[in-house]
Amino acid sequence: MDPRVEEHARILVDWSTDIQRDDDVVLSAGPDAHELLVALERELGTRGANPITLYSSDEASRAYLKAHDGDFSLPEHTLALYEACDAALHIRSDANLAALNDVPGKTLAARSRVTKPIIEERLSKRWCLTQHPTNAHAQNADLSLAAYRDFVYGAILRDWAAVEERQEELRKRLDAADEVRVVAGETDVQMSVDGMHAINSSGRHNMPSGEVFTAPIPDSVEGTVHFDKPLIHQGRQMEGVRLRFADGVVVDSAAERNEEALDDLLDTDEGARRLGELGIGTNREIDRFTKNMLFDEKMGETVHLALGRAYDANVGEGRTGNDSAVHVDMILDTSEGRIEFDGEVVQEGGRFVWE
Amino acid sequence: MDPRVEEHARILVDWSTDIQRDDDVVLSAGPDAHELLVALERELGTRGANPITLYSSDEASRAYLKAHDGDFSLPEHTLALYEACDAALHIRSDANLAALNDVPGKTLAARSRVTKPIIEERLSKRWCLTQHPTNAHAQNADLSLAAYRDFVYGAILRDWAAVEERQEELRKRLDAADEVRVVAGETDVQMSVDGMHAINSSGRHNMPSGEVFTAPIPDSVEGTVHFDKPLIHQGRQMEGVRLRFADGVVVDSAAERNEEALDDLLDTDEGARRLGELGIGTNREIDRFTKNMLFDEKMGETVHLALGRAYDANVGEGRTGNDSAVHVDMILDTSEGRIEFDGEVVQEGGRFVWE
Numbered sequence: 001m002d003p004r005v006e007e008h009a010r011i012l013v014d015w016s017t018d019i020q021r022d023d024d025v026v027l028s029a030g031p032d033a034h035e036l037l038v039a040l041e042r043e044l045g046t047r048g049a050n051p052i053t054l055y056s057s058d059e060a061s062r063a064y065l066k067a068h069d070g071d072f073s074l075p076e077h078t079l080a081l082y083e084a085c086d087a088a089l090h091i092r093s094d095a096n097l098a099a100l101n102d103v104p105g106k107t108l109a110a111r112s113r114v115t116k117p118i119i120e121e122r123l124s125k126r127w128c129l130t131q132h133p134t135n136a137h138a139q140n141a142d143l144s145l146a147a148y149r150d151f152v153y154g155a156i157l158r159d160w161a162a163v164e165e166r167q168e169e170l171r172k173r174l175d176a177a178d179e180v181r182v183v184a185g186e187t188d189v190q191m192s193v194d195g196m197h198a199i200n201s202s203g204r205h206n207m208p209s210g211e212v213f214t215a216p217i218p219d220s221v222e223g224t225v226h227f228d229k230p231l232i233h234q235g236r237q238m239e240g241v242r243l244r245f246a247d248g249v250v251v252d253s254a255a256e257r258n259e260e261a262l263d264d265l266l267d268t269d270e271g272a273r274r275l276g277e278l279g280i281g282t283n284r285e286i287d288r289f290t291k292n293m294l295f296d297e298k299m300g301e302t303v304h305l306a307l308g309r310a311y312d313a314n315v316g317e318g319r320t321g322n323d324s325a326v327h328v329d330m331i332l333d334t335s336e337g338r339i340e341f342d343g344e345v346v347q348e349g350g351r352f353v354w355e
Numbered sequence: 356m357d358p359r360v361e362e363h364a365r366i367l368v369d370w371s372t373d374i375q376r377d378d379d380v381v382l383s384a385g386p387d388a389h390e391l392l393v394a395l396e397r398e399l400g401t402r403g404a405n406p407i408t409l410y411s412s413d414e415a416s417r418a419y420l421k422a423h424d425g426d427f428s429l430p431e432h433t434l435a436l437y438e439a440c441d442a443a444l445h446i447r448s449d450a451n452l453a454a455l456n457d458v459p460g461k462t463l464a465a466r467s468r469v470t471k472p473i474i475e476e477r478l479s480k481r482w483c484l485t486q487h488p489t490n491a492h493a494q495n496a497d498l499s500l501a502a503y504r505d506f507v508y509g510a511i512l513r514d515w516a517a518v519e520e521r522q523e524e525l526r527k528r529l530d531a532a533d534e535v536r537v538v539a540g541e542t543d544v545q546m547s548v549d550g551m552h553a554i555n556s557s558g559r560h561n562m563p564s565g566e567v568f569t570a571p572i573p574d575s576v577e578g579t580v581h582f583d584k585p586l587i588h589q590g591r592q593m594e595g596v597r598l599r600f601a602d603g604v605v606v607d608s609a610a611e612r613n614e615e616a617l618d619d620l621l622d623t624d625e626g627a628r629r630l631g632e633l634g635i636g637t638n639r640e641i642d643r644f645t646k647n648m649l650f651d652e653k654m655g656e657t658v659h660l661a662l663g664r665a666y667d668a669n670v671g672e673g674r675t676g677n678d679s680a681v682h683v684d685m686i687l688d689t690s691e692g693r694i695e696f697d698g699e700v701v702q703e704g705g706r707f708v709w710e
Contacts, residue, residue, distance in 0.1 A: 045422030067400030
């Protein structure tokens with residue numbers, strides 16, 4: 001076995017989810033992640049924890065969703081599983097990123113609404129999302145599998161305690177800020193983050209990580225954003241997304257590619273038209289866009305904004321975060337723009353002022 | 356997709372587990388059963404049921420078990436999953452039947468003891484065990500994959516209502532019997548089944564099926580049995596097993612091959628030394644031994660006896676069935692022997708007297 005797979009497993013079990021004896025752990029992966037699953041089972045066995053592994057397959061989901069009449073009910077057994085678990089690890093390992101492309105967006109959105117309590121339950125536990133390199137993800141990144149493996153493990157096999165320490169200055173400043181403004185290309189957007197908690201993301205919930213993020217006050221977002229990087233939601237790729245916000249709500253939207261997917265996303269529920277997250281990427285080890293949000297949003301010199309659900313951990317006392325069945329991140333390049341906290345420039349031309 | 360895979364899925368969902376709208380269903384399979392999983396997801400979607408699929412891999416289990424110190428705890432999340440489900444389908448689809456061979460039998464037995472409540476919970480639901488043809492199972496049967504597929508689907512794609520009807524005469528007679536005696540080769544064993552319920556097994560819990568079975572009174576088994584067909588328990592193959600029973604307990608045991616595995620099995624717990632099942636195979640579509648109990652025990656002109664747990668459904672009012680963490684079937688050929696109920700011959704030379 002590639003020793004990097006084993007090191008990845010150790011990081012997930014020790015740093016990301018801090019697995020202890022008798023912890024009940026839910027793993028979720030596709031067959032292409034078999035090696036990582038074997039490595040994880042070994043690490044979990046060593047620690048005396050109890051794994052159960054869910055078989056994740058978009059091809060199987062497609063067969064299910066296309067056959068269903070759309071009147072979904074909550075899978076109570078799946079909810080019970082997550083209620084009773086201590087930690088959950090989801091391993092992205094798709095065999096074909098287009099597998100859901102012919103499932104109607106409305107079907108996907110209806111299913112998301114019904115299964116929302118399961119997502120919420122999972123997010124209330126120690127949880128982590130990670131990546132196993134597969135041919136499908138490599139192809140999507142325009143890389144050979146060998147080169148993609150180097151990219152993935154380069155981003156993951158790091159000293160995460162050191163990353164956490166380096167990000168602390170940004171977290172403190174964002175946490176103290178009331179207003180955030182981002183100016184870059186066609187983008188000029190501002191929002192209040194007053195009373196919200198900024199979080200230093202250093203590989204607990206996302207592996208790889210490398211970002212500091214918070215939640216906007218839902219009604220406060222004003223301005224225009226042009227997301228110049230492609231994004232994929234439920235297997236559908238959108239490009240050149242433009243959104244105009246007034247009183248926190250998307251009042252104008254357009255996409256250069258796949259506008260229908262954007263419309264379906266915005267129509268999921270009321271919260272899908274508001275922002276739930278503002279994130280600032282810091283990870284300069286991620287040196288290229290790979291059309292995979294888990295990596296792209298962590299890239300240094302970028303900002304990402306998410307339509308949909310806010311993370312509870314960002315929402316301060318007496319504050320309300322945005323609520324929705326979805327959480328969809330969109331990225332913009334700030335390498336030639338600037339970020340301001342309360343009118344003060346904190347990043348310009350991609351460099352933080354304290355660097 | 357091979358249309359036989361789709362037909363198999365329909366039989367499992369309609370005949371075996373009678374899936375209804377909103378049923379919460381647990382599927383369990385290895386990656387080699389991917390096609391059948393896709394077909395099952397389609398059938399479950401059509402019926403508006405809710406699937407969750409567990410990733411079953413002996414290679415992953417081996418990594419876990421070998422790393423563990425042996426002081427296992429009950430996976431509460433897995434128990435919660437089965438408690439909350441309506442039906443469970445386990446699909447045998449191994450990639451390597453020797454994958455657990457270097458795990459100590461004591462480790463496997465210790466794990467079985469701890470996870471017993473999960474097995475019991477699953478058996479309290481609508482459940483079915485079935486087979487997807489893989490190269491590992493084909494090789495184990497000394498068949499090419501194509502020939503093994505023909506064998507598997509020949510045994511499975513049948514009119515199960517008609518099978519059920521044909522088996523009813525045997526069920527009635529076994530249900531009414533007090534004493535059963537089996538004489539074949541070196542075997543001469545008798546036991547009481549007084550007050551126990553005989554069950555007509557026609558594809559609800561095992562697919563394929565084709566047997567009538569009951570539970571012995573645990574203390575009543577007397578005599579000697581020579582199992583002339585190989586058997587596999589937790590990946591370990593035993594051959595030529597001989598057992599002598601007195602007052603229901605195994606007092607002498609030997610195996611021509613892998614006696615250590617037999618000893619580990621018998622030492623699992625107290626109930627592992629007593630019989631939990633007497634079954635009579637009726638399925639003449641299964642025309643060869645394939646070293647796979649799901650098929651072998653259903654073969655016409657055979658009897659099987661199981662060490663370990665009795666099925667609750669066999670145990671009559673005021674009766675006690677055998678209890679254990681294990682249930683291990685062993686087969687003997689009756690094609691040149693005879694079966695007696697209360698001193699009356701019901702099968703001789705492999706033919707039932709009413710045939």
